[in-house]
Amino acid sequence: MTASGDVRLPEDAAELLEYCEVGESDRREMLAARPDEDPEWWVLVSALAGELERDLEKPLPADGHRAWPVVPESSTQVGMFAWAWVLLTGLPRLLEVHARRGVPEAVTRATVRALGGVMGSHREIYGRSGVGLMPLWGPPLRFRGADFEIGRHSFTRTEIGLGDGVSGHLLMVHVPPIGPLDAGVSEQSITAARQFFPQWYPDEPVTAFVCPSWLLDPQLAEYLPADSNILTFQRRFTILPLLPPSTPYEGDHELMRLALHLAPPDGGLTAEDLKRIPQDTTLQRAFVSHLSSGRHFHLRTGIRPFR
Numbered sequence: 032m033t034a035s036g037d038v039r040l041p042e043d044a045a046e047l048l049e050y051c052e053v054g055e056s057d058r059r060e061m062l063a064a065r066p067d068e069d070p071e072w073w074v075l076v077s078a079l080a081g082e083l084e085r086d087l088e089k090p091l092p093a094d095g096h097r098a099w100p101v102v103p104e105s106s107t108q109v110g111m112f113a114w115a116w117v118l119l120t121g122l123p124r125l126l127e128v129h130a131r132r133g134v135p136e137a138v139t140r141a142t143v144r145a146l147g148g149v150m151g152s153h154r155e156i157y158g159r160s161g162v163g164l165m166p167l168w169g170p171p172l173r174f175r176g177a178d179f180e181i182g183r184h185s186f187t188r189t190e191i192g193l194g195d196g197v198s199g200h201l202l203m204v205h206v207p208p209i210g211p212l213d214a215g216v217s218e219q220s221i222t223a224a225r226q227f228f229p230q231w232y233p234d235e236p237v238t239a240f241v242c243p244s245w246l247l248d249p250q251l252a253e254y255l256p257a258d259s260n261i262l263t264f265q266r267r268f269t270i271l272p273l274l275p276p277s278t279p280y281e282g283d284h285e286l287m288r289l290a291l292h293l294a295p296p297d298g299g300l301t302a303e304d305l306k307r308i309p310q311d312t313t314l315q316r317a318f319v320s321h322l323s324s325g326r327h328f329h330l331r332t333g334i335r336p337f338r
């Protein structure tokens with residue numbers, strides 16, 4: 032971004048993409064799909080880049096944050112990579128923020144490699160390069176300095192505000208798709224967060240860890256062994272009561288997309304949809320068996336004290 036507020040794509044884009052662990056073919060395709068040569072996409076990229084800069088270092092607000100919009104399937108490669116360019120445009124400022132707060136280099140690198148990760152998932156789920164068909168919720172938070180990957184988990188600085196003076200800070204815990212959810216490694220990550228956040232953001236005293244996830248659906252205990260990583264992780268949290276989901280299949284879609292890496296249908300899953308789910312693992316079999324009996328999985332929220 033220039034002093035006049037004009038957005039400019041970084042000159043060292045190729046190096047920055049490598050820093051974000053974007054694979055070679057994705058790097059090549061993205062560099063060949065610059066939005067500053069396409070007036071329509073450029074308007075959108077500039078607007079979103081402005082929003083990213085405006086929100087730099089702000090925690091997740093009490094009323095949440097919306098994923099960036101999914102682009103139409105008919106979009107050109109420029110459209111498919113447009114939001115990745117927005118993230119890259121914010122990277123130099125993010126690196127300054129991390130350095131100023133004393134964030135270790137290993138945490139910074141792990142935090143921004145989400146860009147490479149999301150491109151890999153996009154190819155796997157949609158069979159196309161880019162990031163546009165994926166609802167981007169986490170990556171914008173990482174590139175604006177609200178979310179940090181520390182070991183097994185990433186943590187989002189989150190405000191709570193209930194009005195009338197009820198306010199405070201939480202850390203939202205995420206489980207990125209970077210390998211098994213080993214209990215010991217997960218706890219090391221929690222311990223590191225307890226140490227780091229009070230140093231980096233001393234003006235944001237944290238009350239609790241909170242985790243909204245399909246992983247915390249107690250119904251999974253009907254299918255997975257008690258000593259599975261997922262159920263061990265569940266037991267670390269107090270699960271809050273189930274609130275009515277926005278649609279009955281909200282949790283099914285989330286599990287399908289995030290865990291099974293399959294594109295969910297627009298509405299509920301049909302018998303045909305269920306037939307295309309591989310049946311190699313206990314979770315895949317649980318998914319099909321649960322939905323076949325007319326039930327649904329849910330996103331549940333867990334909470335545990337910060338100390």
Ligand SMILES: CC(C)(COP(=O)(O)OP(=O)(O)OC[C@H]1O[C@@H](n2cnc3c(N)ncnc32)[C@H](O)[C@@H]1OP(=O)(O)O)[C@@H](O)C(=O)NCCC(=O)NCCS
Nearest residue numbers: 206207208210211212244245259260261289290312313314
């Ligand atoms: C969270 C995650 C790391 C858990 O994996 P894990 O450590 O292997 O979990 P468990 O050991 O408890 O797995 C129990 C069973 O479910 C299977 N399973 C777990 N996650 C699976 C996945 N994403 N896809 C297919 N099967 C999976 C395991 O293979 C195992 O079955 P098996 O014994 O027949 O092989 C994994 O699901 C993952 O990477 N998910 C993507 C990220 C995600 O969904 N994060 C939460 C966002 S809210």
